Amino acid sequence: MAGIKEIRTKIKSVQNTRKITKAMEMVAASKMRKAQERMRAGRPYATKVRDIAANLMQAHPDYSHPYMEERNVRAVGMVVISTDKGLCGGLNTNIMRLVLARLKEFEKQGIKVQATALGNKGAGVLTRIGANLVSQEVHLGDMPNLARLIGAIKVQIDDFVNGKIDAIYMATNRFVNTMKQDPSFIRLLPLPSGLEDPFQSEAYDVQNDEGVVKATYGWDYIYEPDSKSVIDDLLMRYVEGLVYQAVAENMASEQSARMVAMKSASDNAKKVIGELELVYNKTRQAAITKEISEIVGGAAAV
Known part of the structure; x- marks a missing residue:
């Protein structure tokens, strides 16, 4: 008995x-629907900012913004976006495996790396491996807060502008569908010349008869106060939009995976x-x- x-x-x-x-x-199913709605709601803003910024850069090829400056890479910044909580399958494991692989590649090339962690899981792993963690933001909640995100990212951006690092990369999970989330390693700065969308670039390009993919824009603008000020402010908003979109993609991926x-x-x-x-x-x-x-x-x- x-x-x-x-x-x-x-x-x-x-x-x-x-x-x-x-x-x-x-x-998780309830939060997933809300997270996907927030993720999709941010795309039209990012799309319009990218279109305007790309057209302004084409209209003023003589002006080179610091965000567009290509350099000989000796040091880089890495922004690792992860979740605050577990119980979401292999989501964090996959993104951290990608991050560790990139860290080894940079180490072999003799490139110094400084890291920023957005999310508790990524911060814990980076601390355990002894990475150079210059800033972090944890307990992000279920809704991305741009002010908190930019506070952590600004350390890396300022170092890029001041020449301490030569590029900034983001590691995040790109939301494909409910069953699939792709770990992605995206270059944040310097920005590509055509300002291609790292999350949905195929949706904004057209392919010509020769099979060459080119971005097409056909707009003109009246600037106030001047074109340089507009470009500077617009590119800053574009970078902020990329960071926000990356965190929104990761949050949608988190709830789907959970x-x-x-x-x-x-x-x-x-x-x-x-x-x-x-x-x-x-x-x-x-x-x-x-x-x-x-x-x-x-x-x-x-």
Whole structure:
């Protein structure tokens, strides 16, 4: 009977675990829809800023903004975007594996790296491996806050403008769909000449007869106060938009991955409960059969 009691206790424990994972799955599904809406809501703004900035840069080829300056790379900054919480499958594992691979590549090339962490998981890994962590922002919540993000990123941007580093890269999870999130390593600065979208570049380019992909713009603007001031401010807003969009993509990926992981955990718990109930019934049946045999044997002996 002790075996039956242990199995019954284990079944109850797995059932309680399944209730928790099922609740977390439903919460993640609700947050996922909101995160995807925020992610998609930010795309039109980023698209329009990119179109205007690209056209202004073409209209003023003589003016070279510091954000567009290509340099001989001796030191780089790396912005690692991760989640604050776990239980989201291999999302953080995949992005940190990519980050560690890039760190090894930079080390082999003799390039110094300074890091910024957005998210608790990334900050923990970078601290454990002894990376040069110059800034961090954790406990981001479920909605990206641009003021908090720029506060952490500004350290890297100022170092780039002052010449301390020669490029800035972002490591984030790009949202593809509910079942797929791609770990991506994106160059934030210097900006590419055509200001291609790192998340959806194919949507803003056209392909000519020779198969060459080129960005096309055909606008003119009246500047106030002057074109240089407008370009400077616009490129700053564009960089901020890229950072915001990267965090929004990662948050949408987090909730999608957590929903899938919790659904898998709930399904596995259901399977374990079924197996334990089968063992419980067999054990209980064997115990009853044994008791009946003992009663019949006793009666026969009398």
